[in-house]
Amino acid sequence: MQTVFVTGATGLLGNNLVRLLLERGVRVRALARSRSKAEAQFGQLPGLEIIEGDMQDVAHFAPSLAGCDVVFHTAAYFRESYGGGKHWAMLKRINVDATAELLTAAHAAGVRRFIHTSSIAVVNGPRGALIDETMARDPRDADDYYRSKMQSDRVVQDFLRHHPEMFATFVMPGWMHGPGDLGPTAAGQFTLDYLRRALPGIPPGTFSFVDARDVAFALVAAAEKGRRGEHYLAAGRHIAIHDLVQIYEHVTGAPAPKRQIPVAVLWPIATMQEIIARITGRPALLSLATVRTMRAEAERTRFNPEKSRDELGLTFRPIAETIRDEVDWFKAHGMI
Template sequence: MHNAFVTGATGLLGNNLVRELVARGCQVKALVRSRAKGEQQFNNLPGVELVVGDMADVDAFAPALQGCDTVFHTAAFFRDNYKGGSHWKELEKINVAGTRRLLNQAYRAGIRRFIHTSSIAVLDGAPGTSIDETCLRADADADDYYRSKILADRVVLSFLEVHPDMHACMVLPGWMWGPADIGPTSSGQLVNDVVHGKLPGLIPGSFSIVDARDVALAQIAAVKHGRRGERYLAAGRHMTMRELVPLLGRIAGVKTPVRQLPLPLLYALAATQEIYARLTGKPILLSMATVRLMVREADRTHFNHCKSEQELGLRFRSLEQTIADTVAWYRDHDWFENHPAPPSEAKQA
């Protein structure tokens, strides 16, 4: 692998993947929707060429695929989770049809290695059970975003059936955290809301939390060691919100709520936040889709990583380190005005 093409390059996973690739001497073409945002994210990082384009129109940037040997597809549409509303048309166009078109254009460009970023959304299991890559979710049990990820996986597998010389596999992340989350994604939004005292109370639900840098390493390992057409979990550590928020507060040096919000109040808050999102265009932490997801997926976030550990050499850094690095990045980039680092963190810095 000498020349890689990364979609979604300014995203939380994408930007950390780009940095890992460059550190290994790889030349990277980074697909960005905004050149200004790409320049902000990579700050003229050597070895990175910005390609301005959008997964809604793959043909427009397809010529830039020439000369690459590997595609890392990290881009995805998930606006319903942080801006509310229903977005199936965009989900299908970008996550499903966009993946199909990207595979076709990559193949035409001579690329024969494709690492697809799937999701734990494609898996399902009974509450409290250990879920592995064989526990596939039924379409009927999927919301719009989950269904788009299920269909995108099928696009990849269908492509492999008719192109025997193409090598592709899928990496399935959990809820990603980490530095350089300029979006921010839902994890970065939670960090900012907790530090700024905007979290009204604890919300229910359990999650599988993973460092985006560890997912990036899993994707790089999948190029060399991943088996064709296989799924590889990179979901991370099971944790409830009741455990996560106090830990985040201790690391950030802020007080956090102790009272759990009742479900009817959560739905009311989500409805209010969706109105706010439509009026301002700003991301929110709690959408109706998020509340429904928390209720449906409660305690369904125990994942078995044996396959990824054995075949990809996957390892996870500590959750405490991930949260500390995430908080430090936001603080270093002046997202936390009037919230200085606590003495312990300042000494470490």
């Protein structure tokens, strides 16, 4: 790789991917909706070219794809879909339709290598099972965001079938944390809320916790060593929320909440939050979609790393290290 194009470059995953590529001497064209946000995220890094554009208008930035060896597609519409209300139109527009447009534009520009950021949303299994890349989720068992990611994958797979000269692979992250979360994402907001003592208690549920820097490594390794059309899990470590906040307490010194919040209590809280969100126009702090996902995915967050370990060389750093670096970054950027 000499020159690559990265969508979603200012996001948590995107900015860590950009930094990794630059460290390896690769020139990066980084797509960002806001040049000022990109400059706040990156400053003036050598080898970086900011391309101002939006996934809603691929044609606008398509000329910048020419001369690139690889497109890394990390952009997605996600956070808002868990902020209350219905978001299917925008989920389909950004996650599905725009992916098709990006593939077509990249191919027309001469790009033949496309690394797609998929999601653990596209796989599923029984509670407690070790889930691997072959265990496809039933579309009937998917919320709108999960459904958009499944359709996005299908777009890429269909393109590969019709273009045998094109190479694409899929990397499937879990719940990403880490430094560089300027947004912040819901994961970063969880960390900020913990530090501000804003968590009212410990809800039930489990996650697959992963450092965004490890996912960035997986994306680069997939471009270098991945097999055409294959999915690679980069889901991280299974952990219950109760155990996760104990690590937060150990790393930060801030006491973890003690009270357990049952799911039955979360439903009315989420309902009230969505009513407030509709009145104020601000996202719900806890939405009904979040509660549904938390309940549906509990104990379905054990993912088999064997394929990614063997083929990509992927390993996962300790959760405590990720939290420490995430907190230090928030402090350094005045967000705490």
